Amino acid sequence: MQKDGLEAIIMEICNPIIYHFLRSLKNNSQTITIFELQALFLRHFKKMPSQYYLFLSLALFCIGVMGVLMRRNAIIILMCIELMLNAVNLLLVTFSKMYNDPNAQLFVFFIMVVAAAEVSIGLAIIVMMYRKVHSIDVHILNRLKN
């Protein structure tokens, strides 16, 4: 594959999909196979430093925390908690790859199992609450106090 200066910069900065999209817009003669695409992806992501994943999962985690603190709907709070747990899962997989250590990926499975158990209990509790007060707004709990 020949790359001129501009294309090389695009390849560096943007992700491979955009690169290929641009190539196909230019109507180059070369056809793209799925294997090429995959190879490009892998090459690109291997270069991607693990800090990026750290920032991504911390951002997801913070979105989850803000959601728990600010939303009023119990089910949305539950979804935000799941978002927090999944951010942790992503980070664990990243570290696992970084250290070449399978223990962290095992940890992810445990988190998934426990999260499933927790959600089943949580939804049951929310249903029980809904039957009583016909609302899943958590602010209604403050009105019940004493």
Place this chain on the structure above:
Amino acid sequence: MNAIVLSGIWGVVMMFAGLFLKSSKQIQWTALLGIIALLVVSILDYQAHSVQAQTYFGMMTIDVYTSWFSILITACCAMYLLIFHKDIAAVGKNEAEYFALIFFVMCGVYLLASYSNLLILFLGIEILSIPQYILAGSDKENIKSNEASLKYFLMGAFSTGLLLMGMTLIYGATGSFDITSEKFVGQFEQLSSMSSLSFVGILLLLISFGFKVSAAPLHLWTPDVYDGSPTAFTPFMATIVKVSVFVAFIRLFHFSFGNVSDAWQIAIASMIVLTLIIGNVTAVYQQSLKRMMAYSSIAQAGFMLFSIFAVNSTLAYKGILLYSVVYSLASIGVFAVIIKMKDYTYDGFNGLAKKQPVLAFTATVCLLSLVGIPLTGGFFAKYFVLSAVVEQGKYIWIVVFAVLMAAISAYYYFRVIRSMYFKTGEAAMHTEPTTWDKTLLILNAMIILLLGVLPSLVFG
């Protein structure tokens, strides 16, 4: 560690007991049999593991300290079940399931007592917490119980997320989940070589720990949950569960993070100050005794935090052992009297001493122990945790502050005693105590008095 296996199995046995045993009495006897068997097995474990041993692929470390704690906490749970088994069965229709959940919680307690891998710590905390969400909401017709359950669940799941993030960041810094491994220990050898990931990780672990033991400023769920849950389950949550979380985190913070204590000690110090102020001052203004005991459990958590605060001190371990036992027994004793009453306000206790002298006497002993009066176990418990801080030599002012706060706590505890002995009234009973109840309560009070004279009995 056979106690872990047995507690899990007995939980399943209790669920089947609900299916096959028709009378409530038989189910209660099965549960009592289970807890006695658990006590025997944990004593056998203690004799078998006189040296440090690693099991479950090196994920758990069993030594004398952990197996001795298992015995003590099982004994406290046995006392709780013996006193409360009728009240637990009276909460709702599914009595066998309540006992099953209590056995599952005990499984989590054993995991927390002997983990040496962060995975087991996480599993232990979850096995401990998830059954409690159900227990809090087990009185399904009562809206306060539903509220308690939902609140506890949302807060608990949120703090689990924080705990996991903390563990992951620490893993990112060290590359190992095993707290005894070289990589893990090396990271926390000295403050200057610690990476910033581990700072944030320790802080997140601390926040999550504060949630679980209801330390201020993360205590806001506690009064509502303890007040809303059925009275039969509140003492279980406030005592056995809380002290086992303490024992779990004291391991982590002393053995692993002990050398870098400058990084987190100031956070614990501010938590202690806030917890003592908020717990004690708010408890003064409560009208309901059950809610007062919830705030009192926050205040007592402030005292127990001292044992984590005093790093590398043998007094701290002795202190947390004694505090766990004495605080558990005293709270169980007070709740055992509360649950017999019709009216949970202070006025409801007026004239109890004339009507039920035994109940009033045992409640008085337990309350004095919670204040920390000499000749009760509470005195030595407070003495050990505070002298651990003095021995450490830093932050002496916090000890003075704690003693002042203990003086405030005397006000609201003595107010109950005044209602029982010096006021006249009709203390209306919900259920009349039987001779068996009275015997157990007296036994409970005697153990507290005995520990006030011979505190070395719990050091093993």
